[in-house]
Amino acid sequence: MSENILIVEDEPSIADNITYALSTEGFNAHWCASGREGMAVLEAGRIDLVILDVGLPDVSGFELAKEIRKLFDVPIIFVTARSSEIDRVVGLEIGGDDYMVKPFSPRELTARVRAVLRRTVGGSKPVQPVESKSKPPFLVDETRYSISFLGSQLELSRYEFRLLRVLVLNPGRVFTRDQLMEQVWDEPDMSLERTVDTHIKTIRQKLRAVTSDEEWIVTFRGIGYSLKELS
Numbered sequence: 001m002s003e004n005i006l007i008v009e010d011e012p013s014i015a016d017n018i019t020y021a022l023s024t025e026g027f028n029a030h031w032c033a034s035g036r037e038g039m040a041v042l043e044a045g046r047i048d049l050v051i052l053d054v055g056l057p058d059v060s061g062f063e064l065a066k067e068i069r070k071l072f073d074v075p076i077i078f079v080t081a082r083s084s085e086i087d088r089v090v091g092l093e094i095g096g097d098d099y100m101v102k103p104f105s106p107r108e109l110t111a112r113v114r115a116v117l118r119r120t121v122g123g124s125k126p127v128q129p130v131e132s133k134s135k136p137p138f139l140v141d142e143t144r145y146s147i148s149f150l151g152s153q154l155e156l157s158r159y160e161f162r163l164l165r166v167l168v169l170n171p172g173r174v175f176t177r178d179q180l181m182e183q184v185w186d187e188p189d190m191s192l193e194r195t196v197d198t199h200i201k202t203i204r205q206k207l208r209a210v211t212s213d214e215e216w217i218v219t220f221r222g223i224g225y226s227l228k229e230l231s
């Protein structure tokens with residue numbers, strides 16, 4: 001069974017290259033040139049992964065991703081012409097599973113597609129925590145990939161969930177950025193180390209939105225991060 005990949009990209013030459021690369025690798029590629037068309041295809045049938053251009057004519061790729069996330073549980077790989085947009089992709093609550101900056105090689109793209117499909121279809125990569133139970137005020141729901149904090153369910157992207165999960169299951173233990181990369185990201189060498197910092201920042205913002213009484217994630221300068229020891 002080959003996976004159905006939706007490509008939402010308004011530049012025909014890029015869409016052609018992506019379609020060709022995916023087809024030769026055995027994927028079913030469906031191309032749409034606008035966000036509206038893309039949503040229609042998603043609604044019509046089973047799509048296993050979306051490759052989404054950030055700069056679309058009718059709607060921003062970020063806005064479209066939010067809409068997609070509300071309605072479908074489908075992984076998204078962003079493609080962008082500007083590397084300055086990467087921070088938005090990884091940092092905000094958009095929940096992209098990966099991103100690529102144009103120009104990229106077809107080979108790199110299909111490798112990313114496979115990697116994302118592997119971890120989203122074949123079950124997420126298990127992390128090996130020292131302890132396996134969360135303690136109040138955090139509650140990790142492994143089956144729903146969600147974490148609640150002081151009774152409020154946090155809206156977390158896939159990586160934010162994985163990152164916070166590692167910290168929450170090991171309160172008081174200090175993790176280096178490398179260790180977090182290793183535990184949370186599937187292909188650590190393909191990601192930037194600062195993405196750990198970016199994700200920690202957004203997780204902190206989400207915790208502060210619940211309560212700003214305490215700093216729950218402690219920074220160890222030059223080393224990494226830890227969840228505050230829980231009593």
Ligand code: CA
Pocket residue numbers: 009010011053054055056
């Ligand atoms: Ca474009």
